[in-house]
Amino acid sequence: GNSVTQMEGPVTLSEEAFLTINCTYTATGYPSLFWYVQYPGEGLQLLLKATKADDKGSNKGFEATYRKETTSFHLEKGSVQVSDSAVYFCALRGGYSTLTFGKGTMLLVSP
Amino acid sequence: NAGVMQNPRHLVRRRGQEARLRCSPMKGHSHVYWYRQLPEEGLKFMVYLQKENIIDESGMPKERFSAEFPKEGPSILRIQQVVRGDSAAYFCASSPPAGANYGYTFGSGTRLTVV
Numbered sequence: 001g002n003s004v005t006q007m008e009g010p011v012t013l014s015e016e017a018f019l020t021i022n023c024t025y026t027a028t029g030y031p032s033l034f035w036y037v038q039y040p041g042e043g044l045q046l047l048l049k050a051t052k053a054d055d056k057g058s059n060k061g062f063e064a065t066y067r068k069e070t071t072s073f074h075l076e077k078g079s080v081q082v083s084d085s086a087v088y089f090c091a092l093r094g095g096y097s098t099l100t101f102g103k104g105t106m107l108l109v110s111p
Numbered sequence: 112n113a114g115v116m117q118n119p120r121h122l123v124r125r126r127g128q129e130a131r132l133r134c135s136p137m138k139g140h141s142h143v144y145w146y147r148q149l150p151e152e153g154l155k156f157m158v159y160l161q162k163e164n165i166i167d168e169s170g171m172p173k174e175r176f177s178a179e180f181p182k183e184g185p186s187i188l189r190i191q192q193v194v195r196g197d198s199a200a201y202f203c204a205s206s207p208p209a210g211a212n213y214g215y216t217f218g219s220g221t222r223l224t225v226v
Contacts, residue, residue, distance in 0.1 A: 046215075
């Protein structure tokens, strides 16, 4: 079946540091890949997505590249802000299946 | 253009009572999904519904939990005879009738506390 593995958190960074949150997946076929963000007390918001190999999704300074050869979709940002503190979820969806999420990675950014 | 609307935002129930959670999907979305989020855990899929049909309920506990998405009105997740372990955040999401390229739009969730 489908599965997503994310690095465990929390990830603690200072403002303006470089961010990487690792995500690898297992799936049959060619899934679409997503990153969602959850701010405290809120629901999940779609951050970015990629639908085929070598696609790069980007939004709000975040980016992730669909790497089929390494089955990865790592999230990166060049310079984090305090307002980026949140929980980040990697997810995949194959065919007409439902979204499968990783366990989430908490990011804490200090001034 | 309202997003996915869930209510109530917070719900407190005593053990043994029933909890009823509502979800209205985004306009134009006919697929609804329910997920549960426990503290320190990720999101666990519960059930996937279309109008008047349960498509996949593989994540639903076999007892006390049920879901529906009637022809008219919101989707309802019902938990009968709640227990402390049911305390969690329950999220509803919706998507258009399309394939894997589309992610879901999530509501703000209902936080259920069983006392």
